[in-house]
Amino acid sequence: MWTTRGRQSATSLALQASRRLARDSRAVGAPWRRSYASNGNQGTSLHWFRNSLCVAALGTAAYLGYEYTSSNRNDIESPVEHVKDLTNATEDFGSQFAQKKRSVKSPGVYVWGTNAYKVVDPRSKDAVVKTPRRLAYFDGQVLRDLKLGEKSGAAITENGDLVQWGKGYSETDYKPTPTLTGKNLTSLCMSNDRLIALASDGSVYSLPIAKEDQLAGHKPSEGSWMPFWSGSASVSYRKLQPSLKMGERVAAISGGIDHALLLTSSGRVFSVASSSENYPSFGQLGVPGLKWATRPKGPVDMCHEVSTLKGSKIIQIAAGDYHSLALDDKGNVYAFGDNSFGQLGMEFDPSFPFCDRPIMMPIRRLYRGAYLPKATRIAAGGANSFVAVDAQRVLGSNENPSNVRDLGRVTVDVWTCGRGIWGALGTGKWTHIQDSLTKVKSLSGLFEYDERLNGLAPIRMRDISVGTTHVSAVMDNKTQMDAATTNSLDETNAWGYDVLWWGGNEHFQLGTGRRSNSSKPIYINAPAEGKREADKQDARLQIMPRHKGKVGSRTVNMEQRVECGRHISAIYSGV
Template identity: 60%
Template structure:
């Protein structure tokens, strides 16, 4: 179940302050004498204290529920009791009423998915071409997953035990329901390219296998070693191992794939790239090696790994890929970009005579603020389709000829989000419909946000936990404080915590924004949480659960919910 919170009218991200507990509103009082006298005159009988008391009770209840209805709270006033079949009244002004669905979600880990269903990815059992609002994926009911990726044509998930699950007509035109494919490898994460699955195991091994079930069965199969000495056999599945040249004790820790290429990040902060397409060789500089093309590549496997040497000396902590470009974030807060720049997704001027850059370069983040009054440090990156996003901490410093006594906000930090690339569907989140944006533009609704920190007793900037970028749409998960108490807790069923705010924007041609409408959204917006009941429930905006302890069968598991945007598809899943 998705976490929810009561929807406030005209909820916006701009300058969002996280709500804090408030005392329940005082009961409405009506002068009982006036009620009694009116009752007596209307009925023509003498006043009676029992009748008067009943009149007061009825009028008070009517006034209370009338007030609640006007304020949008009436629909959640009655819920089924947890202990019996009787119903009990819940004070809709009590903060606990906002957590009812959160508590239910602890008992039912699930995957919610919506968007294009033309290839049976969203709901294999449905003939609907599009799924308009979040829908449970029945196969994953009661499961927590290590990773989950969706595309318009196929989906892939890593189970809690480390096995790969695939589905969709891109996987098989006839057997498109979820099926285990690569097993026994203790996989931890997965990425999807145009026609290959890139899976990373816990020991750092990187597997590249065809998305197609037919090709997995008919392609060349490698020999596999066994834990039994001198006992090796052939794999039942066609796949290749990507083998970067690693140092002693170094291993691959993260993978990210575009349409034709994949990035590998190692524990030493080095980055390797490789081709990740069965049909095409990367030709838009996305491998990050100057002059590397199909004709100039060295002899050997077509998917040989290449170190991005332009990043040597910079410890990379995060990687992200768009369809044909790539981003890397370093430990010291710099952002490097390379690959296709046809829509300005690299954040530098588009040059028609040179539409791509095959050598990584550092973005001049200091130019985003100018005048020498701010120091800028990137904290997060995200890429997808033909768009790029950078999250930047801007710290106020002394400018030229400024005196400390004259600067009231000295050393204060503002967290901003910037975007560039293709924005014709509103994908950049800036409120504009623009074909090409080759200079980073601030996403104002996700910038300059702050909330009061109960522990620090001060205002703190609200950063983004992460952004997931699809081909035409985007979702941002805010790193807002989920606890309304200064005391920490691990179990949400014993706490009074909120969920994490999620905002959506961009293209909605296949209902991938989950609004139930096809209207594109050029600015970050909330969407409604799906209802789990046929009965009327109070409207609530969709939120996701932060890290917490929940039940999976008879086990207690640390889990959280995560958001994933793919090509015209969106999903929220329970992750271990």
């Protein structure tokens, strides 16, 4: 307050003093006149003289104060001590920068959630792990893929070998152990009791999760680098054989509880039963009338082409527990399988709880007015579906182009449907059945300033992982403050992608350290290592973009990724 008053002019100070004196003189003047009623002229003269002296004194004091303030204004407005230059001292800002530093120098895997089957931390007796904890086995390693079930975990290492752990793998030897090796695997998905793994050459392998079944089952013959020499595989597995055309190969896989989807390089989709215990019975294979009693002759895990999609070139697939999604190159989304919670985006009908043929989701009906919507990404997990849509503002039939200011602008929205009783919809509502697409407002209509474009650019969803009851989304926000790009995180202006979490938290899988569910996307804190780091200020977790980091003595181009499984979450360094 004294700084503000020091900046006032002498005139204003004098005026305030005169007003204050006028108020005071009225309060004192009345009793003065009452005492000297017999001699009014003398009292009035003396009262005027004293008022004049007071005004003169206050005016002089105000002028001197103004001169002093003006002559020392620089001292008042400048800080007492200079601010420390923190440009090259980012490590002082807390755990967010410590995470960035660790990503450059030492990659790893952080896991949290239920530990009842030793998936989060095989060495710990904790039933749950409340916040991200480093899985020691993968220290200094980068992975190609990671999948987490409630009872077992599986990862593909940098050289393409499969590693498994957890009590679902072995009740006695549940620490991470290499199993299927030498196949140059690139990605995998996990069903109820089997793993489906895709190799770089397009081969698809199906093997049991349990170690006992891997050792006791049929082991196929394998060739050797030595001429005329062959032997049996070290573990039991089967190769899935879709009917491919010349030059066509499997390019992507996605799996649910009992089924898996295979996407080929030409845009065709095949479905297959992926569990040894149950045959898919909710239409998730996408073949009308197909069930256990009507299946064709041949292996149970025979691959079936989803023939209804033949007229479309599919570019992305996604599988929930008992339903399937497919996205074509024109931005259309097809859904089939279980619809008990509205996860197909169509009205729930108790008499027909599932659909065994692909149906198109009503993406174009989501927008009113002159918009051209196009789906760009799909995701599924549990009983939930997510669709990212680019909606471009176009010219309406009766509109004048000169009057439309946002013509051509693209707004990116995220839509969802399915089960929301745990908050997994992310809409802020606890909806049991959501059978029509509804917008996730926290992830929709976001923009940021782009220096290269010299204008606003939409913030898209870079990645999304949907678990059984919880979800995580990585946003594609700009990770640098300038227009130039970089492959290193050593620059102080390089940041991470924003990552948000929501849904069920009954096993602490959201990483907040508390058990309460969240029906809206939230941020969580970056994991701390050591007491010194834990004592620093909290910083929200961000996902490090692709960068160059040290893996032993090698420099590897890597990025961080998020994985949501069955009541478990993880962040890992991927190639």
